[in-house]
Amino acid sequence: MGRRLSLGLICVSVMVLSSNVWAVERRGGTEADYAAIDAIEVQRQAAYDARDFEALADLYTEDGWVMARRRPAMRGRQEIRDFFASVAEDTELAVTFDVDEVEVIGRYTWNVARFALTYQSMSGGEPVHDFGRALILYKKGDDDQWRIHRDMDTPTPDAADMTPPVPQ
Numbered sequence: 001m002g003r004r005l006s007l008g009l010i011c012v013s014v015m016v017l018s019s020n021v022w023a024v025e026r027r028g029g030t031e032a033d034y035a036a037i038d039a040i041e042v043q044r045q046a047a048y049d050a051r052d053f054e055a056l057a058d059l060y061t062e063d064g065w066v067m068a069r070r071r072p073a074m075r076g077r078q079e080i081r082d083f084f085a086s087v088a089e090d091t092e093l094a095v096t097f098d099v100d101e102v103e104v105i106g107r108y109t110w111n112v113a114r115f116a117l118t119y120q121s122m123s124g125g126e127p128v129h130d131f132g133r134a135l136i137l138y139k140k141g142d143d144d145q146w147r148i149h150r151d152m153d154t155p156t157p158d159a160a161d162m163t164p165p166v167p168q
Contacts (some may be wrong), residue, residue, distance in 0.1 A: 011116050024099050024100060024102060025101070027103040027104070028104035030104075033109060034104075036145075037113065037146055038148060039111055040104070040147070043065075047098045048093075048160075052087065053082075054112040056081065057077040057084070057100070058077065060149070061147045061149045062076065062077060063095075063147075064076065064080060064104050064147065064149055065152075066079075067129075067151065067152040068083070069153060071124070071168060074125035081127075089152045089165070090121055090122045092119065092120050092121075092122055092167035093117065093118070093119045094166060094167040095117050095164070096162060096165045097134070098113055098162070099116075100112050100113055108137060108138065109140075109146065109156070110136065110138070111135075112133065112135055113133065113134050114131070114133055114159035115133070115134055115162075116162035116164050118130075127164075127166075127167065129146075130155070131155065131160045131162060132153050132159050134152065137149045137150040
């Protein structure tokens with residue numbers, strides 16, 4: 001049960017944002033800011049698919065947090081790397097992500113979204129569907145690179161009407 005609950009956060013962490021996701025109203029920032037945030041999400045999916053948890057953790061700020069439901073917060077890249085490595089063992093995932101809000105304020109960007117997640121053991125069994133909301137805060141560092149600063153999800157009934165995705 002603990003693993004099932006932990007994987008809910010991975011929906012946030014393995015999403016690939018398509019161009020239509022950013023069709024929501026954008027406030028603040030530039031096209032370059034939004035392109036950089038989109039690139040992070042593509043890189044995050046690729047790192048997860050490759051099981052490259054070092055690369056995945058490097059997409060977070062040094063003092064980044066992952067706040068998975070019903071778990072203590074993971075703080076810093078090493079804890080984040082270890083978290084993803086532990087919950088991704090033997091698991092295939094598919095995610096859909098519908099952004100409700102994206103805003104850039106100075107060196108910070110956030111998005112609020114609904115998600116639908118399907119995960120399944122690579123060794124078989126029935127797929128599990130999960131739904132909820134995500135809040136991701138990005139921070140632009142002194143090197144002018146955007147990184148994930150805070151990553152949080154929660155189950156919510158207002159996402160349960162989404163169509164569950166199918167792992168490929």
